[in-house]
């Protein structure tokens with residue numbers, strides 16, 4: 199690996215004269231720069247997508263994992279007794295850290311977004327809500343349900359898992375998809391640079407022949423091509439990454455957990471996309487080197 | 499320093515020459531003649547490692563050409579300056595850079611400055627130094643090729659028809675350059691049809707004559 203790195207360094211320091219040995223090829227050069235720019239642009243989005251869905255998955259999993267709700271719907275006269283019974287059952291259940299009946303004001307606050315602040319709560323048959331906070335280990339939901347059914351007939355346990363799991367699952371899958379897309383983009387870049395390098399190598403077969411006849415080693419000849427493609431890919435990727443990051447910055451801000459408005463990077467996370475040009479350069483370097491070595495080995 | 503033992507070469511089907519042996523001694527001055535199509539260029543290509551013998555052994559500076567790694571072959575080629583019959587330039591670079599190319603690829607670019615101008619002057623290309631090879635006449639290209647062959651002061655100089663397109667006066671000038679290098683101890687091997695050139699050389703150095711005809715190499719030939 200250090201060998202590779204030092205080869206990369208020698209390469210970037212450059213040998214202008216070796217570069218001149220290979221004639222400039224305007225069109226493939228521009229194509230390589232464009233391809234690298236487009237791929238880097240896409241890579242920024244794939245990365246942002248991945249990072250954001252990962253963040254969402256983590257947040258949802260964390261927020262929802264430790265709480266559940268017990269709802270008591272009973273004739274008004276029984277509510278108080280059943281609530282007390284339920285709290286007693288919960289207190290005795292292992293895995294429950296805390297159980298607390300919500301006050302009327304809290305329930306009103308919960309409903310406010312849907313019904314407005316003037317809701318006459320007393321006039322409605324409101325179920326009593328009990329908020330349950332789990333311990334690290336969690337409780338046995340099936341066992342708890344069975345006990346509640348026997349002792350508190352009006353209680354319904356809502357442990358959120360019904361809808362929490364698929365959401366967290368989906369976010370996790372989106373994260374994986376994002377990484378896969380990123381890999382595919384980089385793979386496509388490698389393939390395109392290989393093709394461009396191969397076409398440059400075969401277009402310059404006569405140049406390679408002359409260089410070999412005057413005693414140039416393979417490494418000298420390869421360097422001229424590799425340096426060129428690495429620099430082109432790096433230049434394109436810098437431009438593409440900058441454009442991609444600018445576009446993500448321009449996405450309007452919204453609530454932090456909104457999926458679309460939350461697309462992007464936070465804090466030091468903004469440094470991560472800066473790795474994309476480096477990665478593109480390394481990929482171009484390796485792809486061109488492989489192509490050049492294979493081509494040169496096929497010459498005498 | 500260059501040994502061919504029972505060497506044969508065939509392009510595809512038919513054998514051009516077989517069981518050919520040759521020993522080139524350091525400091526010798528050799529001419530290779532023979533009818534067109536006899537295989538002179540092919541023989542020279544075996545000597546500078548552009549082709550590998552179909553059978554037999556070609557040893558360059560004591561190393562078997564067929565067993566050399568690619569890097570070893572590159573290093574060997576640096577010790578042999580070649581004037582190719584078809585010149586072989588980088589057409590996008592000016593003549594001066596083409597002449598300096600052997601120094602360039604062997605990491606001796608800094609040596610170029612001193613010798614380059616003198617050498618280009620000697621072969622009469624000062625005015626054309628910044629033109630590209632396709633802009634030169636046939637004779638000018640051959641002169642540039644000779645300059646490139648000797649720029650590194652290699653141990654062996656192999657020239658394939660170096661005076662084919664130049665006038666008598668210029669061919670004498672180029673010969674003088676090769677004779678000077680030979681006097682400095684370099685080995686010179688020239689393929690040519692030009693009998694006058696051979697005669698002129700014989701009057702200046704102890705030149706030997708080889709003739710390749712019908713797949714056989716005759717040595718010690720007299721004019």
Ligand SMILES: Nc1ncnc2c1ncn2[C@@H]1O[C@H](COP(=O)(O)OP(=O)(O)OP(=O)(O)O)[C@@H](O)[C@H]1O
Pocket residue numbers: 509514532533534535536537538539540541583
């Ligand atoms: N690449 C090739 N493929 C097939 N045949 C070839 C190739 N190069 C040369 N030949 C054949 O080999 C024979 C010898 O060619 P070569 O160039 O060695 O001759 P030469 O003695 O140098 O001739 P000249 O004096 O005209 O330069 C010729 O008949 C030629 O057609």
Ligand SMILES: [Mg+2]
Pocket residue numbers: 538539540583658
């Ligand atoms: Mg010939």
